[in-house]
Amino acid sequence: MTTATVAPGVGALLREWRDRRRMSQLELALRADSSARHISFIETGRSRPSQEMVLRLADHLDVPVRERNALLMAAGYAPHYPETALDAPAMGTLRAVMERLLTGFEPYPAIVVDGTYTVVAANRAVSLLLADVADHLLQPPMNAMRLTLHPQGIAPRIRNLRQWRGHLLDQMERQLALLRSAPLRALYEEVSAYPVPDGAADETAPGGEDAPFALPMMIEHGGRVLSFISTIATFNTPMDVTVSELAIETFVPADPETAAYLQRLMS
Template sequence: MGTLLREWRDRRRISQLELALRADSSARHISFIETGRSRPSQEMVLRLADHLDVPVRERNALLIAAGYAPHYPERSVDDPSMNALRESLERLLTGYEPFPALVVDGTYQVLAANGGITALLEGVADHLLKPPLNAMRLTLHPEGLAPRIRNLREWRGHLLDQMDRQLALMRSSPLRALYDEVAAYPLPGTGGRETATAGDTPPFALPMMIEHGGRVLSFISTIATFNTPMDVTVSELAIETFLPADPETAAALGGFSRS
């Protein structure tokens, strides 16, 4: 417990005194916990984890290391107790059409997607479409969406940075393995088609520019997560939606939805 606590404190760059003040404790008590001279209560473990913004999965790991049972359950999205969640997510995705939207877990496995996403998968290799689908593989694999992404280098850099930030916040061997895999993918030849530059990029966000149906569609990605999750699985879910970045993309998607 002490070693894990010190690792999280170091990651957050918080001193023992600062953590003690936040958690209504003392620097001496925090020091005793970290050196193994004192065993914190379950309440104290959860309080320290909260002030260190420790991910839900890792909070369970802290509790186990301190000799307590896990506090947060980890249920599959297919569990009957998750019916309301699944139905709500499906309504959200359907309501967002014709614009693309999907739900992924902590390792970017696609748990649900709408028709807007399905339309973009034209030309993706069959082996990438076999369950479980992985959003990072679908996007960055040379036989996935990558050859049709006009600003691939920029978009690839954005996705790898996103994964790198996640890895800095949590210990996840599957996520690390996925990062190493997709970072090693060779960049497919663009044939001079990669035309996006800093001048072409909207000032508010980096778009994903992708060829589809003889057009270049441009999307801005947004990601939503759940506030105050009480389940490990739910804490790692992310809903990604793609907004048209220009009127031409909005008009093209409107046309697709009517066809």
Template sequence: MGALLREWRDRRRISQLELALRADSSARHISFIETGRARPSQEMVLRLAEHLDVPVRERNALLIAAGYAPHYPETSVDDPSMGPLREGMERLLTGYDPYPAIVVDGMYQVVAANQGMAMLLEGVADHLLRPPMNAMRITLHPDGLAPRILNLREWRGHLLEQMERQLALMRSSPLRKLYDEVSAYPLGSGGQERAAAGGDHAPFALPMVIEHAGHVLSFVSTIATFNTPMDVTVSELAIETLLPADPETAQTLRRLMP
């Protein structure tokens, strides 16, 4: 417990005194916890984890290291108790059509997607679309979207940096294995091309520029997560929406999917 706490404190660049002030404790007590001279209560572990902004899954790891049972359950999205959550996500995705939107879990497995995203995935190899679908594989695999992404080098770099930030917060061997796999995919011809986003329009964020049905579409990505999650699964769900980066892309999507 002490080593884990010190590691998280170092990651957040917070001194023992600052953490103690935030958690209504003392620097002496924090020092004793980190050196193993004191065993914190379950309440203290959760309080420290909250002030260090520790991910929910890792909060359970801290509790286990301190000798307590996990506090946060990990419920499958398919569980009946998750029905209202699934319905809410489906309504959100449907309302976003014709713009592509998708829900992924902490391993980038596809939980749900709307018709706009399904349209964009036309032409992706069948082996990538068989469950469990993985958004990173679909995007970066040579049989996936990669050959149609005109700024693949930049977009690939953005996605790999996103995974690296996630790996810095999680001890996940499956996620590390996925990162090693997708980062080893060949760049291919898509990385040799470069298309300006929206013609003369200056992009306001890094776009994904992709060919689809004879059109060049430009998207910027937004990611939404759930506030104050009380379940490991819910804490790792992310809703990604692709927003048209120029008027031409918006008009084309409305024509392709009225």
């Protein structure tokens, strides 16, 4: 005898998102120009929300675009946001924009990743970070988390690996708190289980007057230590699931020595 698994209705999903945002029914109702009674009826399944109401509530709950489609389907509606492959002709303008951004950021490294950290684009300076990385990690599709944390990736050259590893795993945990992504969960379980490479440096970022303004990644290259601050940019108000999950990560020199070295090297 088998037991069928019943997918949660839109009411239960909305209640879960509201709980995540620590918002009362009354607060959500005021923001969405509704009533606490109506929100309660939706959450308990006594009232079926309109497509417009689902999208409005999702907007005020800051629900990710992919999950907004899931809410709509749970309510019996078709997905509102398309999911277009990045190599589709319709994405030509987007690809050109990303290419200009990445090229313009040289001589500093920059990459574009999707929602599971697959590298979809990178500039030439990224090759500086990939010295001595095992060939199997460089085969497409490359994954930024595997490249960074795998013992045969760049992990052995990261001088403050424990700090940087903790930062990356915390970042993934925050994403998993917002997304029902089985691939992202599987990736997190994989990379969090990687052992710290034998002989890996265990330095920490400097403190006091020499402290950087954000946690740097300190990485060995060519007999010296380069220091980078990572910044992440996303697209505002995306209208496509694929675009909503893209992130442009740039590595800004954290000190004048790193900036000068990269300028010389790439020139």
